[in-house]
Amino acid sequence: MGGCKRYLCWLMLVGSVLAISDGAIARSAEANEAPLATLPTTVVVSGEQPGPGLWRVSKDGHQMWVLGTLLPLPKRMQWNAAEVEQRIADSSAFLRQPSLNFSVKGGMLRAVFLLPSIMKTRNNPEKQKLKDVLPDELYQRWLQLKQQYIGRSGSVEKRRPLVAAQELMEKAIRKNDMTLDNFVSERVNKLAKKAKLEQVRPSIEIRFEDPKQALKEFNTTALEDTECFRRMLDRVGGEIEQMKLRANAWAVGETEILRQLTITQTYRSCADALLETKVAERHGLLNIEQRLRDEWLTKAEETLSQHAQSFAVLPMPLVVGEDSYLDRLAERGYLIEAPGQGEDQVSAAVSEAEPDTVGNEALVER
Secondary structure, eight states: OHHHHHHHHHHHHTTSSBOGGGTOBOOOOOOOOOOGGGOOOOOOOOEEEOOOOOEEEEETTEEEEEEEEOSSEETTEEEOOHHHHHHHHTOSEEEOOOEEEEEETTHHHHHHHHHHHHHHTTBOGGGOOHHHHSOHHHHHHHHHHHHHHTOSOSGGGGBOHHHHHHHHHHHHHHTTTEEOOOHHHHHHHHHHHHTTOEEEOOEEEEEESSHHHHHHHHHTOOOOOHHHHHHHHHHHHHOHHHHHHHHHHHHHTOHHHHHHTOOOSHHHHHHHHHHTSHHHHHTTOSSHHHHHHHHHHHHHHHHHHHOSEEEEEEETHHHHSTTOHHHHHHHTTOEEEOTTTSTTOSOHHHHHOOOSSOSGGGSOOO
16 A cells, blocks of 8 residues: 555655655745856765754744755765754654645555556556657757656656656756655654654545546546646756755755755646646545645644644745745744754754865855
């Protein structure tokens, strides 16, 4: 069931509002990004790095420490989690990222038998290929980037545009010394489990009573995913340097740079291509972004009221983006302090850590 659930999550939201690899969805805000010509060549940092500081949410003597996560990150960095480890040790509850869970009638055994049908949803209906469903100019751009990052693979030509674009993006990220492995969330989860914190899981469950029929509908549904595909090609062709800068900024703890380099709107068009279909509407996949936000805010307030100190993890766009969950808490009367604002924000362990590459000048190399 785990593989089925994970693939359906990725399929339905394309890594957009949540980062599918770890079951969380992060909606991004529109960016005012610098033209590519103004960007120097970026060298991705390596070695031990401190990561960003923690945001502090407080009210009535209770506080919650929030870590903003990001993908991709530098492939060869080792995260110094000293401050996070101490905050978790002093907490009694761990608020996880918001997640969207899928279940099918019949449970795990039924899900296993559905896997062949699930895999078919990656491909275009009626055995069409990318060249059959894309405008010619867009397909020619695809061929150039495909040659650069994927090579001569023929199977990817059968994929739906949004699936092919996602594969291209993943290959480009890995070839630029970055990784989509969510080692930060995995480390935090292990620390919280070791400390025996109460686990608070804000989630929405979508249940498929007739999953076979749902998959059949999706297999025959044409998606309006050309814009998604175009934006993904734009990112691969022109925003890899921005992605490197964001990854470096997270690694060395430059939160102001993370604010300036807000993640683009690419994934919204990919999510919309799926969520605005009749199939999605029939199966309860409407207003997912709002429902997840409301669920997280409810759980956050409950956790803050019930625990003197707690710890939470959120995708960085939901921490510093235009639709920040922390801003929503501020509207409800909570005090929000960014890293460095509180007197005791930076622990001695972190301040003593000396990363291999530090300072603003380490973010780029001209």
